[in-house]
Amino acid sequence: MEKFVEVLADKTALIARSRDLILEKIQTAISQRGQFTIALSGGGTPKPLYEALAAESLPWDKIHIFWGDERYVPPQHPDSNQLMARQAWLDRVDLPETHIHPMPTEADNPTADAQAHEAQLKDFFPEAQDFPAFDLILLGIGDDGHTASLFPHTEALEVRDRWVTIGNKDGQPRITFTIPLINHARCVLFLVAGASKQTALEHILAEEGDPLQYPARFIQPQGELYWLLDRAAGSVIEDR
């Protein structure tokens, strides 16, 4: 694993740097393998990044969009990560609908939907031995140190033999990539902004710590690991 930690002056610089890094990974993946696979994160931080990517002229027919996690709500629900990414980015570009691979959330049975999505991923990555290698997995962190929908002290943190499992946020079900699936990525990019993330970030990036309390510590990908932070979040790192 190659790890990079960068602190950018502000959120605008953070979004520009994240966009540029993703454009670089798109070019590399397509030149080497003919396609680019990315799993998106939800929440609020990545929305301006998605809007910036919508302004780019890219070979959309070689790009495939997935999600690292999803709230267990219908796709039109205001909390849906899929809806946010579609409105900010995917609806604004000529991306074939068959290249958008959302996590299903409508079986009224999170386990069934998680298993269905795992089957969809296995159809897309037939060559995968144990886990597929996404070209890039975009992640955020919560103030509590969670990432994707891998929340502190939940069963999802124990799952090592599945690609997709059930997350649990205060009793609310989520669909989430598992730790081993994320760690098989060629590149993991954490996008972190805002002072509210400082404490979690300190615990996550410290030499020692409890990953059950700060699950983002479990993310040690076989490929590259980028932490792109704005100064509001990352000043604690700079001061170390």
Ligand SMILES: O=C(O)[C@H](O)[C@@H](O)[C@H](O)[C@H](O)COP(=O)(O)O
């Ligand atoms: O479904 C989600 O909410 C995300 O995937 C989640 O893991 C998010 O990245 C963090 O909670 C940070 O969210 P903010 O960017 O809104 O702070």
